[in-house]
Amino acid sequence: MIVTEQKAFTEIVGYLNPYKRLFIVGCGSCATAWHTGGETEVREMAGKLQDMGKIITGWVVVEEPCDERKTKRELQRAHAAEVAEAEALLVMACGAGTGTVAMAIPDKPIYPALNSLYLARLERLTRTDERCVLCGECVLAWTGGICPLATCPKGLLNGPCGGYKDGHCEVDQSKECAWVAIYQRMKNLDSLEMLETIHPPKDFSKMTHPRRVDKTPA
Ligand code: SF4
Ligand code: SF4
Incomplete structure (x- = not known):
């Protein structure tokens, strides 16, 4: 598992300041298991951004955003219209997932909502430790x-x-x-x-x- 943490909301808001319409991408794999970028966290993030006056054109939790085929299938096909409406994308996945989204959507700015920490063993639902570099x-x-x-x-x-x-x-x-x-x-x-x-x-x-x-x- 890639262990991630959510960036401070103030940092995320700083990146998104110039944009009104946003699309959010979550991760159905590691970030879901670690509760940093699964559906619950994506919905929470969408709500907080809407409370600030942002328009969320749509969101999706890609099964594995680091898999370009799955990311393209969701962003270029299933959610293409919602992505097209957005001025920027916020990605709640590790750096590999975020980078894959950036390559799949080359004409829009992409911002990370998470920090990628390390590759870990999942010891229990609330504890991991680094196992491989x-x-x-x-x-x-x-x-x-x-x-x-x-x-x-x-x-x-x-x-x-x-x-x-x-x-x-x-x-x-x-x-x-x-x-x-x-x-x-x-x-x-x-x-x-x-x-x-x-x-x-x-x-x-x-x-x-x-x-x-x-x-x-x-
Ligand atoms: S060998 Fe490595 S783990 Fe052991 S005491 Fe030295 S620094 Fe720490
Ligand atoms: S030796 Fe290298 S590949 Fe093997 S677990 Fe350690 S960092 Fe990972």
């Missing part, structure tokens, strides 16, 4: 499925920094040291010998932006 070269095979890049503030790949205390991270003592968690996991799996290998520096060029993968159709 999309490094392009996954190391989970030798860390017991726990990502040191996402869970250690220093992103260390060959064991702890030595600053941990009582199993807790020196950067944030409310958190368990990532490498203590990795050690315990490997111990439980009876695979501690895997931690004896020193791994070479990571190829961070795989995180150089922009990244793009074009798959050859099967």
Whole structure:
């Protein structure tokens, strides 16, 4: 899941100041699950903007706005007339969803209503934690499925920094040291010998932006 938060309403209103007629796009996937851009939040946003005198020409919660096919289907076809009436679009989705809407509707200004925070495990409906920073070269095979890049503030790949205390991270003592968690996991799996290998520096060029993968159709 991509974890998002809603921007302060004052920031959103600042972007939308020059426009009277708006179309709102929500996300039926992560932002719905995290209650930042699902139907409930889109309706609330529409109501607040209407209270300020804005005209909402329409809204839609796209199943996955980061999927260009679904976004185009909704915005260029099903809701084309409502989008055409709008001067600008407000998108309640992550940056990938917002960027996809921008590419699907190139002739209108697009504004984000959310901040994208991180890629997470959904622990329960009110709690997530960061699990992956999309490094392009996954190391989970030798860390017991726990990502040191996402869970250690220093992103260390060959064991702890030595600053941990009582199993807790020196950067944030409310958190368990990532490498203590990795050690315990490997111990439980009876695979501690895997931690004896020193791994070479990571190829961070795989995180150089922009990244793009074009798959050859099967
Ligand atoms: S090593 Fe961590 S950041 Fe890289 S792909 Fe695996 S889980 Fe994601
Ligand atoms: S104490 Fe552990 S989690 Fe914290 S920075 Fe050091 S190695 Fe990383």
